[in-house]
Amino acid sequence: MGYQNNVLRINLKEKKASTEPLRMDFARKYIGSKGLAIRYMYEELDPGIDALGEDNKLFLTTGPLTGTPVPCSGKLSVAAKSPATGTMNDCSIGGHAGIKIKFAGYDMIIFEGISEEPCYVVIEDDKVKFLDAADLWGRGSHEAEAVLAEQYGTDYSIMSIGPAGEKLSNMACINSDYYRQAGRGGIGAVMGSKKMKAILIKGTKGVKVADIEKTTDRILEILHDDVLQEDNTFVYDAGTTAFLEACGDGGIVPYKNFSGANDPEWEKYNGDVLMQYREGKRGCGSCGLGCGNFLKIGNAVCEGPEYETIAVAGPNAGITDPEHIVKFNEVCDNMGLDTISAGDTIVWAMEMTEKGLHDFGIRFGEADKMIEMVELMARQEGVGADLCKGVKYCSEKYGGTDFAMQVKGLEFPQYEPRGSWGMSLAYAVSDRGACHMRAYAPNVEVFAAAVPPYTSEGKGQMVYELGEFNAVKFSLCICDFWGTITYDIMAEMLTMITGEKWTAEEMGEVGRRVLNIGRAFNQREGFNRANDTIPKRLVREALGGEGPAAGQKIPQEAFEDMLDQYYEVMGWNKDGTMPEELIRSIL
Numbered sequence: 051m052g053y054q055n056n057v058l059r060i061n062l063k064e065k066k067a068s069t070e071p072l073r074m075d076f077a078r079k080y081i082g083s084k085g086l087a088i089r090y091m092y093e094e095l096d097p098g099i100d101a102l103g104e105d106n107k108l109f110l111t112t113g114p115l116t117g118t119p120v121p122c123s124g125k126l127s128v129a130a131k132s133p134a135t136g137t138m139n140d141c142s143i144g145g146h147a148g149i150k151i152k153f154a155g156y157d158m159i160i161f162e163g164i165s166e167e168p169c170y171v172v173i174e175d176d177k178v179k180f181l182d183a184a185d186l187w188g189r190g191s192h193e194a195e196a197v198l199a200e201q202y203g204t205d206y207s208i209m210s211i212g213p214a215g216e217k218l219s220n221m222a223c224i225n226s227d228y229y230r231q232a233g234r235g236g237i238g239a240v241m242g243s244k245k246m247k248a249i250l251i252k253g254t255k256g257v258k259v260a261d262i263e264k265t266t267d268r269i270l271e272i273l274h275d276d277v278l279q280e281d282n283t284f285v286y287d288a289g290t291t292a293f294l295e296a297c298g299d300g301g302i303v304p305y306k307n308f309s310g311a312n313d314p315e316w317e318k319y320n321g322d323v324l325m326q327y328r329e330g331k332r333g334c335g336s337c338g339l340g341c342g343n344f345l346k347i348g349n350a351v352c353e354g355p356e357y358e359t360i361a362v363a364g365p366n367a368g369i370t371d372p373e374h375i376v377k378f379n380e381v382c383d384n385m386g387l388d389t390i391s392a393g394d395t396i397v398w399a400m401e402m403t404e405k406g407l408h409d410f411g412i413r414f415g416e417a418d419k420m421i422e423m424v425e426l427m428a429r430q431e432g433v434g435a436d437l438c439k440g441v442k443y444c445s446e447k448y449g450g451t452d453f454a455m456q457v458k459g460l461e462f463p464q465y466e467p468r469g470s471w472g473m474s475l476a477y478a479v480s481d482r483g484a485c486h487m488r489a490y491a492p493n494v495e496v497f498a499a500a501v502p503p504y505t506s507e508g509k510g511q512m513v514y515e516l517g518e519f520n521a522v523k524f525s526l527c528i529c530d531f532w533g534t535i536t537y538d539i540m541a542e543m544l545t546m547i548t549g550e551k552w553t554a555e556e557m558g559e560v561g562r563r564v565l566n567i568g569r570a571f572n573q574r575e576g577f578n579r580a581n582d583t584i585p586k587r588l589v590r591e592a593l594g595g596e597g598p599a600a601g602q603k604i605p606q607e608a609f610e611d612m613l614d615q616y617y618e619v620m621g622w623n624k625d626g627t628m629p630e631e632l633i634r635s636i637l
């Protein structure tokens with residue numbers, strides 16, 4: 051129950067589709083979504099394959115709760131080997147695609163091979179069609195989706211890429227239902243490498259659960275008693291714009307390419323200002339919280355902007371204009387670029403220009419040029435041809451590696467680690483490079499102030515526990531913003547839906563396994579301690595700007611101490627590798 055026990059495998063080269071049973075032995079160990087996708091990747095992607103070659107595969111993976119009334123369970127995992135990092139990569143995307151996949155009768159869709167010509171794929175229950183995308187190729191993601199929505203109607207969920215994905219940029223994203231993104235690690239480039247412009251999905255089936263009446267009653271109780279409390283519902287009011295103030299209070303909002311923290315002019319573009327321009331609300335399927343906000347300022351429109359986009363297009367770029375922030379969000383989405391990686395790369399280029407190290411033709415505060423740069427990067431024209439490859443590539447070519455804010459080739463989310471030392475460890479050990487969706491240290495070190503932020507003490511265990519929790523939560527397809535969920539609730543819901551007994555303790559075991567299978571994938575690709583690094587800026591430069599973290603830096607020995615602690619908690623070797631028996635035990 052809960053599962054469809056069915057995988058749709060689509061070969062784009064041969065234009066063939068087939069079905070096969072879901073590997074329930076994997077599902078019992080990894081549940082679904084994130085964990086299941088990584089386990090399949092470990093099984094099916096040979097080490098050393100070209101992430102943009104025909105051997106890489108694109109995995110769209112749901113979980114047993116997807117398509118049920120469980121609150122906040124409508125997200126979808128999109129996974130592949132990353133062209134940006136060479137690691138595994140799984141992204142979570144909102145909207146309705148996950149539920150449509152489930153209603154079409156599948157737990158998972160796996161795309162293989164490369165189409166000879168640009169195509170799009172239409173899936174309606176058991177039918178799969180391969181169609182010519184010549185007229186869509188080159189168009190913005192929003193434009194392509196509008197054309198398809200006009201032709202097919204709104205019963206289909208649409209996932210699409212923009213020009214950045216077609217041109218195989220390391221920072222290309224996949225859009226869904228216009229404004230939701232699988233953003234990170236160049237996942238859109240993998241879809242582009244398959245010459246697949248869009249995927250349309252419609253499903254008319256249901257999902258069987260063990261005891262529908264009992265389940266519905268209990269889910270309503272959980273919705274009212276746990277989900278709909280202030281710690282979660284704040285995202286309904288203002289999305290993640292509220293994080294700007296919370297992060298500012300802790301001194302971790304990056305300023306001018308992480309050279310400082312906390313813009314003194316932040317009130318010009320904070321949540322109160324942005325929400326004055328709200329024109330509508332939206333939520334993913336099965337959501338009980340509805341964090342989506344449609345904003346229109348002048349001729350700029352987006353759903354969001356999320357905190358990450360506000361911070362990178364605002365203070366991190368030395369810009370205070372809210373219309374610019376919304377425009378940056380809109381253009382990145384339409385061009386199919388991840389706002390975090392595109393933004394970080396541009397602000398790095400601003401610093402390079404200002405320091406006289408290389409003239410990229412853009413300086414801090416230049417809002418119009420920042421928007422032009424996004425277009426150049428998406429179309430790989432002028433300086434955009436290099437910048438679209440990200441800060442790791444560019445800094446190795448032009449210099450400025452000390453302030454290239456990335457780990458393993460993935461650019462930093464917008465949390466300054468000198469104000470949350472655990473975040474430096476979280477970025478370093480994240481299985482897909484610098485990511486805030488693995489262990490989210492500011493929750494403990496900054497917002498709750500439960501652990502002192504400027505020390506290495508206890509950070510290995512803390513980052514492990516945070517990572518374990520998110521790993522299982524996302525394997526259940528539960529949205530990040532249901533922040534109060536517990537292992538007890540997860541186990542109870544999984545038991546109700548599947549009819550199989552799950553315990554809170556097993557939730558933790560699954561989370562640990564998911565962390566390990568991601569690491570095992572990367573180890574096979576040659577990753578070890580040498581890759582678990584942080585940029586020198588964090589070690590050598592005292593944090594500038596304002597706020598409680600000003601003046602902080604992370605001594606190298608403190609960072610190495612945190613790494614040692616984390617490896618010990620995980621049972622890994624001192625060099626960051628996993629013992630072979632540990633790998634065998636999780637397969």
Ligand code: SF4
Nearest residue numbers: 333334337340341529
């Ligand atoms: S809280 Fe937001 S991201 Fe999460 S499921 Fe609801 S609408 Fe989607």
